[in-house]
Amino acid sequence: MVPSRRQFLSYLGGAAAAVALDPETALAAPKAEKFEFLFLTDTHLQPELNGAQGCDMAFKKARLAKADFVLQGGDHVFDSMDVSKERASALFDLYGKTEQDLGMKVYHTCGNHDCFGISSKGRTSKADTVYGKKMYEERFGRPNYSFDHKGVHFLVLDSVLPNDDQTGYTGHIGDEQLEWLADDLGKLQPGTPVIVTTHIPLVTAFDSYVKLRPDRRTGRGELSIGNSEQVIAIFDKHNVVGVLQGHTHIWETVTWHGVPYVTGGAVCGNWWKGSLMGTPEGYTVVSVAEGKISARYETYGFKSVVPEAT
Numbered sequence: 001m002v003p004s005r006r007q008f009l010s011y012l013g014g015a016a017a018a019v020a021l022d023p024e025t026a027l028a029a030p031k032a033e034k035f036e037f038l039f040l041t042d043t044h045l046q047p048e049l050n051g052a053q054g055c056d057m058a059f060k061k062a063r064l065a066k067a068d069f070v071l072q073g074g075d076h077v078f079d080s081m082d083v084s085k086e087r088a089s090a091l092f093d094l095y096g097k098t099e100q101d102l103g104m105k106v107y108h109t110c111g112n113h114d115c116f117g118i119s120s121k122g123r124t125s126k127a128d129t130v131y132g133k134k135m136y137e138e139r140f141g142r143p144n145y146s147f148d149h150k151g152v153h154f155l156v157l158d159s160v161l162p163n164d165d166q167t168g169y170t171g172h173i174g175d176e177q178l179e180w181l182a183d184d185l186g187k188l189q190p191g192t193p194v195i196v197t198t199h200i201p202l203v204t205a206f207d208s209y210v211k212l213r214p215d216r217r218t219g220r221g222e223l224s225i226g227n228s229e230q231v232i233a234i235f236d237k238h239n240v241v242g243v244l245q246g247h248t249h250i251w252e253t254v255t256w257h258g259v260p261y262v263t264g265g266a267v268c269g270n271w272w273k274g275s276l277m278g279t280p281e282g283y284t285v286v287s288v289a290e291g292k293i294s295a296r297y298e299t300y301g302f303k304s305v306v307p308e309a310t
Contacts, residue, residue: 038283044079062298109143173228196240201224
């Protein structure tokens, strides 16, 4: 992949960092209304470890924000990749009931843990009517789509490519979706501000954190989208003002080609076992004003019953 992930890194922000588009680019964009929305990612809802109660706590605090809507960044449940259909369906049902506590419109992003049977190595039939993303789609709709809000165009990407041999997944944006992306953005008025969400990051410095913590086993597999340079080449032709990402459970901001790539931590933190490398359980509040975004991380007071030091 060219350039390398290390070359991607131009800026890292902490939990209180604000992120913004270059002022000259912002001035070229049509004026959008000022608003806020929430980015909640990696809820990993499960009945064990008080995970369902944790999601309930997060959602009840989040609904108090003066936000127009919620973007859910993927990995709604833990886990549907290698469990029975009954277990996966029950987790999605529980998530749906819990999400009602948000009390506002939710736009969903497909995560790898939302894909039924893809890590079952043949134990789940690929012919099952809800195999792969079909169970997710029955509840939330297609995994890639776009919508508009107060002068801003939002794009939701599908970054999870299941392996054919049911051994997991790859972070990848396929040719058909690349064509859809270019076509969707090509229909916009020039200068329209665009915000993108993807579960698996396009740009991240997470590899650097793993090297800093050689004693830690992450178990994540794909850390970023393998063909991100193809996606970014399309972004470069348009006024993309921010990209929101999940998957790594780390709160970070990396700016590349003038665009802030905000990875939103995780509602579940370290899979309901406390914080992960300094990022506690939480979610992101995103403010949009004058052609740029700013973001802050909010925690909600969850206490793990089995805390692990990280």
